[in-house]
Amino acid sequence: MSIFNVNPVTVDDYRRLARRRLPRFLFDYIDGGANAEQTLADNVNGFDRYRLKQRVMRNVDDVDTSTTLAGFEAAMPMTLAPVGMAGMFARRGETLGARAANANRVPFTCSTLGICPVEEIVQATGKPIWFQLYMLRDREVVQSLLKRAEAAGVNTLVFTVDLPVPGKRLRDFRNGMLGTNLCSKLSKAAQLLYSPRWIMDVAIKGKPHVIGNLSEVVPNPDDLNEYKAFIDSQFDASVTWKDIEWLRTIWPGKLIIKGVMEVGDAQAAVAAGADGVIVSNHGGRQLDSVSSSIAKLPAIAKALGDQTEVYIDSGIRNGIDVVKAIALGARGVLIGRPWIYAMAGAGEQGVNDLLNNFQSEIRTAMALMGVNRLEEITGELIEEV
Template identity: 40%
Template sequence: MTESPRTVGSTAVGSTSVGSSAVGSAAAGSTGEADRPPVSLADFADLARATLPPGIWDFIDGGSGVETTLTANRAALDRVAVLPRVLTGVERPRTDAVLLGREQALPVAVAPMAYQRLLHPDGEPALAAAAGAAGVPYVLSTLSSTPIDEVIAATDGPVWFQLYWLRDRGLVADLLDRAHTAGCAALMVTVDVPVLGRRLRDVRGGFALPPEVTTANLPTGRDDLAHTGTPGVSAIAAHTEAVFAPALTWADLAWLRERTRLPLLVKGILDPRDAVRAADVGVDAVVVSNHGGRQFDGAPATATMLPEVVAAVGDRVEVLLDSGVRSGTDVLRALALGATGVLLGRPMLWALAAGGRSGARAALDLLAVELRDALTLTGCADPAQARRLRTLTGG
């Protein structure tokens, strides 16, 4: 790969707003058309793809295997029809909602995603600052390319720390201590990555991190694995195999529950039986997720499993939906299926690549407009009312 993330960042939108000519010109530069600001989150994908080197685009866009689950996430959401209510007198609905006991501007958190300096030189601090300005939580990945304390310092909004279970239990404890000390507002443990899914785009391209992008929160002893490009081998997979502990158990989750008083979320739940068991351990929320189609290729779509998980846990824990959310309508669909909120992933990477902090903020502002429209059109005064809407599958 010949173009570094810092070079990529210099060609992106930078500090301009979504309505500026600079955003439109990113698209116009490749099409020759007049400036057109993004009017959907998908527009940010077009901008990002035009900006990023192919290997980095494939890393963020791809799934595992033949990408069956990646495709299924979108198809399942598209099959969810929401039955609108009429004559409700709603003129301008509120979009705020409570997540983990704290009121947020939207029932949305920015999902944990690794190595954000691949997309823009400002990386995680830019995306965290955009989330904070938009009034939603930012979830910081263990595999962040910026240290925890620097990300916390960049935003006034809540930061949740996402934990991958590592072979070194002492390092897990150290990460927890650092998250507590830095002021993280919640802890999210990801449980669906005993090993990294076989992501064929990365394997075919021999994807590796450029030298300037590191796993800033982990010791550098094995970091060379992530930076060593080999044909037919994903360096990211080699690195995680060396660092991650594949045999995470319910006893480990119970240890984690005892170790922190922060609100605890478990991400990677699909089977309702696992959701019930997580509630029994004492977690505060479960995230119905298949890792955006990047782990087991053959897992069901999250929108398919969400109603079963909600029914299984009742009001014992909050239930969030992850994987495939691309619009305010998708947020409404998730609410109508019983979720208390969603995690928004890839669209935020697209927006970061296209415009740094301002691009990410513009994407969240656009999502808020879409959600408000969806609430108005379905007769809901707020997201809580959307959870009482009926849904149909198949249109």
């Protein structure tokens, strides 16, 4: 970032700040995707296929960006997505994100693999949050995590279904993040030398560095390698929609299924009892060379109609993207990388400023399109080019 660019505004601005402040292996972890990262790029570029329609001479003196997301009265159609190890990008990062989300009246989603446990996050805001979970092989652990989340005040479960096995994220191998040999350790140590601010803020002051929600089930909670071994052993490639039906019987709150990209899967999610689905390819971090999420949204939204709420993540980088997603049938969007970039680059204030800018862009776009309410943003106000 140029010294003349004093105030970060866009997601790209915060990305550059994050790149300067984070150790390379951590920046690559959040910034990278699977294999050649084609889908990662397509997620962002896919929004360029669509153009909004500008209409004039309409009374837009009362623009309102508010909506309801899974029962949450939100100031805009946006949720902070679950991000694993968010607490490694800034000190107690999940609590920072939750406080910023609360200040801007949007939901925050805690990842199963977050550094801060769900109780710490809820305590930081005093408000309910959303909780993300995978189907683990040990179903007793699943039930225990759900009871823990419910006891903490979680009322919405975001269940990720697109991870029967982890994608091939080559950056994590290249930079030594996943290695345990001497070469990998030396590489990470060298990278840390260029991140003194991170060392003080996170490595020293941000302890404990444990996966908080799993601290009771991993033998040595102080060893991140043991967490990785545990998670690797818990990926369950045998999961089917029958398991989601079982999940529906034990979870009393809202259930949103994250990771559907095809109409048939979205319909199966509804049949299994989902209150919402998230059109998502995991931010391009799972199967490379699949379509962008935005390309899949219209067909899924049309097929589901009013049966359930449809959301989208992957590739949203500004308020214009949010408006496009709404016009194509989404109830709301989830952002992951953007809020992590902002937090890593500028802390809690960075996330606050980013969310404020998103809302301002949404409001401005609505006014220039001649609408005052989100429900007025329909397919008639967008075109494919």
